[in-house]
Amino acid sequence: MKKIILFIILNTFVLATPLKDGKYSVRTEKSFWFWYPYTSVIIRNGEIVEAYHDRIKLDGRKASENDKYNSSMMRSSKTNPKIYSKAIPEEFFNKNKDLNKMDNIAGATDSVQNFKSQIKFLIHKAETEGPGNYIMSENQL
Template sequence: MKKIILYLVMGTTILGAQLVDGYYSVQGEKYHYGWLSTASITVEDGEIVEITTNKVNKEGDLVTEDAEYNKKMLAKSGVTFKEFSVEGPKNLMAVLKGNRDTAFHLPEIDIVAGATSSSKKFKKMMEFLVEKAESGEAGKYRMKL
């Protein structure tokens, strides 16, 4: 099985930014091939302690549990969305845990080989959620991806 490569490079410092505890989630406004992209973060004691990403269809099914979708994605790109949904957040969390400065740093999220579209959407959703966590606007959101 092809390994997922996710490079995380420390990016720009968001000076003086503090994250407000809470649960922040977002999903796309438009279905792409029958699926909405989703992501969430949980902030405790000013730090992101959990990150998730997935896709959901109109019936509420998750793409990570859709064997046919993952089989097709693997054949086309060399990676399944199920792998991406685990490795992307796990690698980002590893970088964030090593980043315990007084200001919050959101690392640059490079593209995952074989999952370019998913990576771009994940990055955009993470930026959006961090902005919400900085302002303390916990909740569920929709956004254009």
């Protein structure tokens, strides 16, 4: 009985690794039409308190701020990065940061999936390494 209780206590500490405070960001190694999925979070007191998602160019330009890209995508998908770069993190917080409960956004399914993968990646980094700017390989996405 004592061994079982000790096992449960040890596993609780291992599974509940605190997140290290700081700013974390990740972009993919591979671009999609020269735009890289990008997510950043701020962790304070072990909790994600801010999240951001977009597609970026290597020079830092954001798809959400590119009028031509947004107009083109709105015509074809009925949404665009200007809309879903805000909607995706809002959905994350509205679902109490539970990635499994997040709804897809019509026309932005890939971006929602990229966000989920990148958030998981950043949580892992916050548990094991610390703040930084990371690059995620294609097989991690």
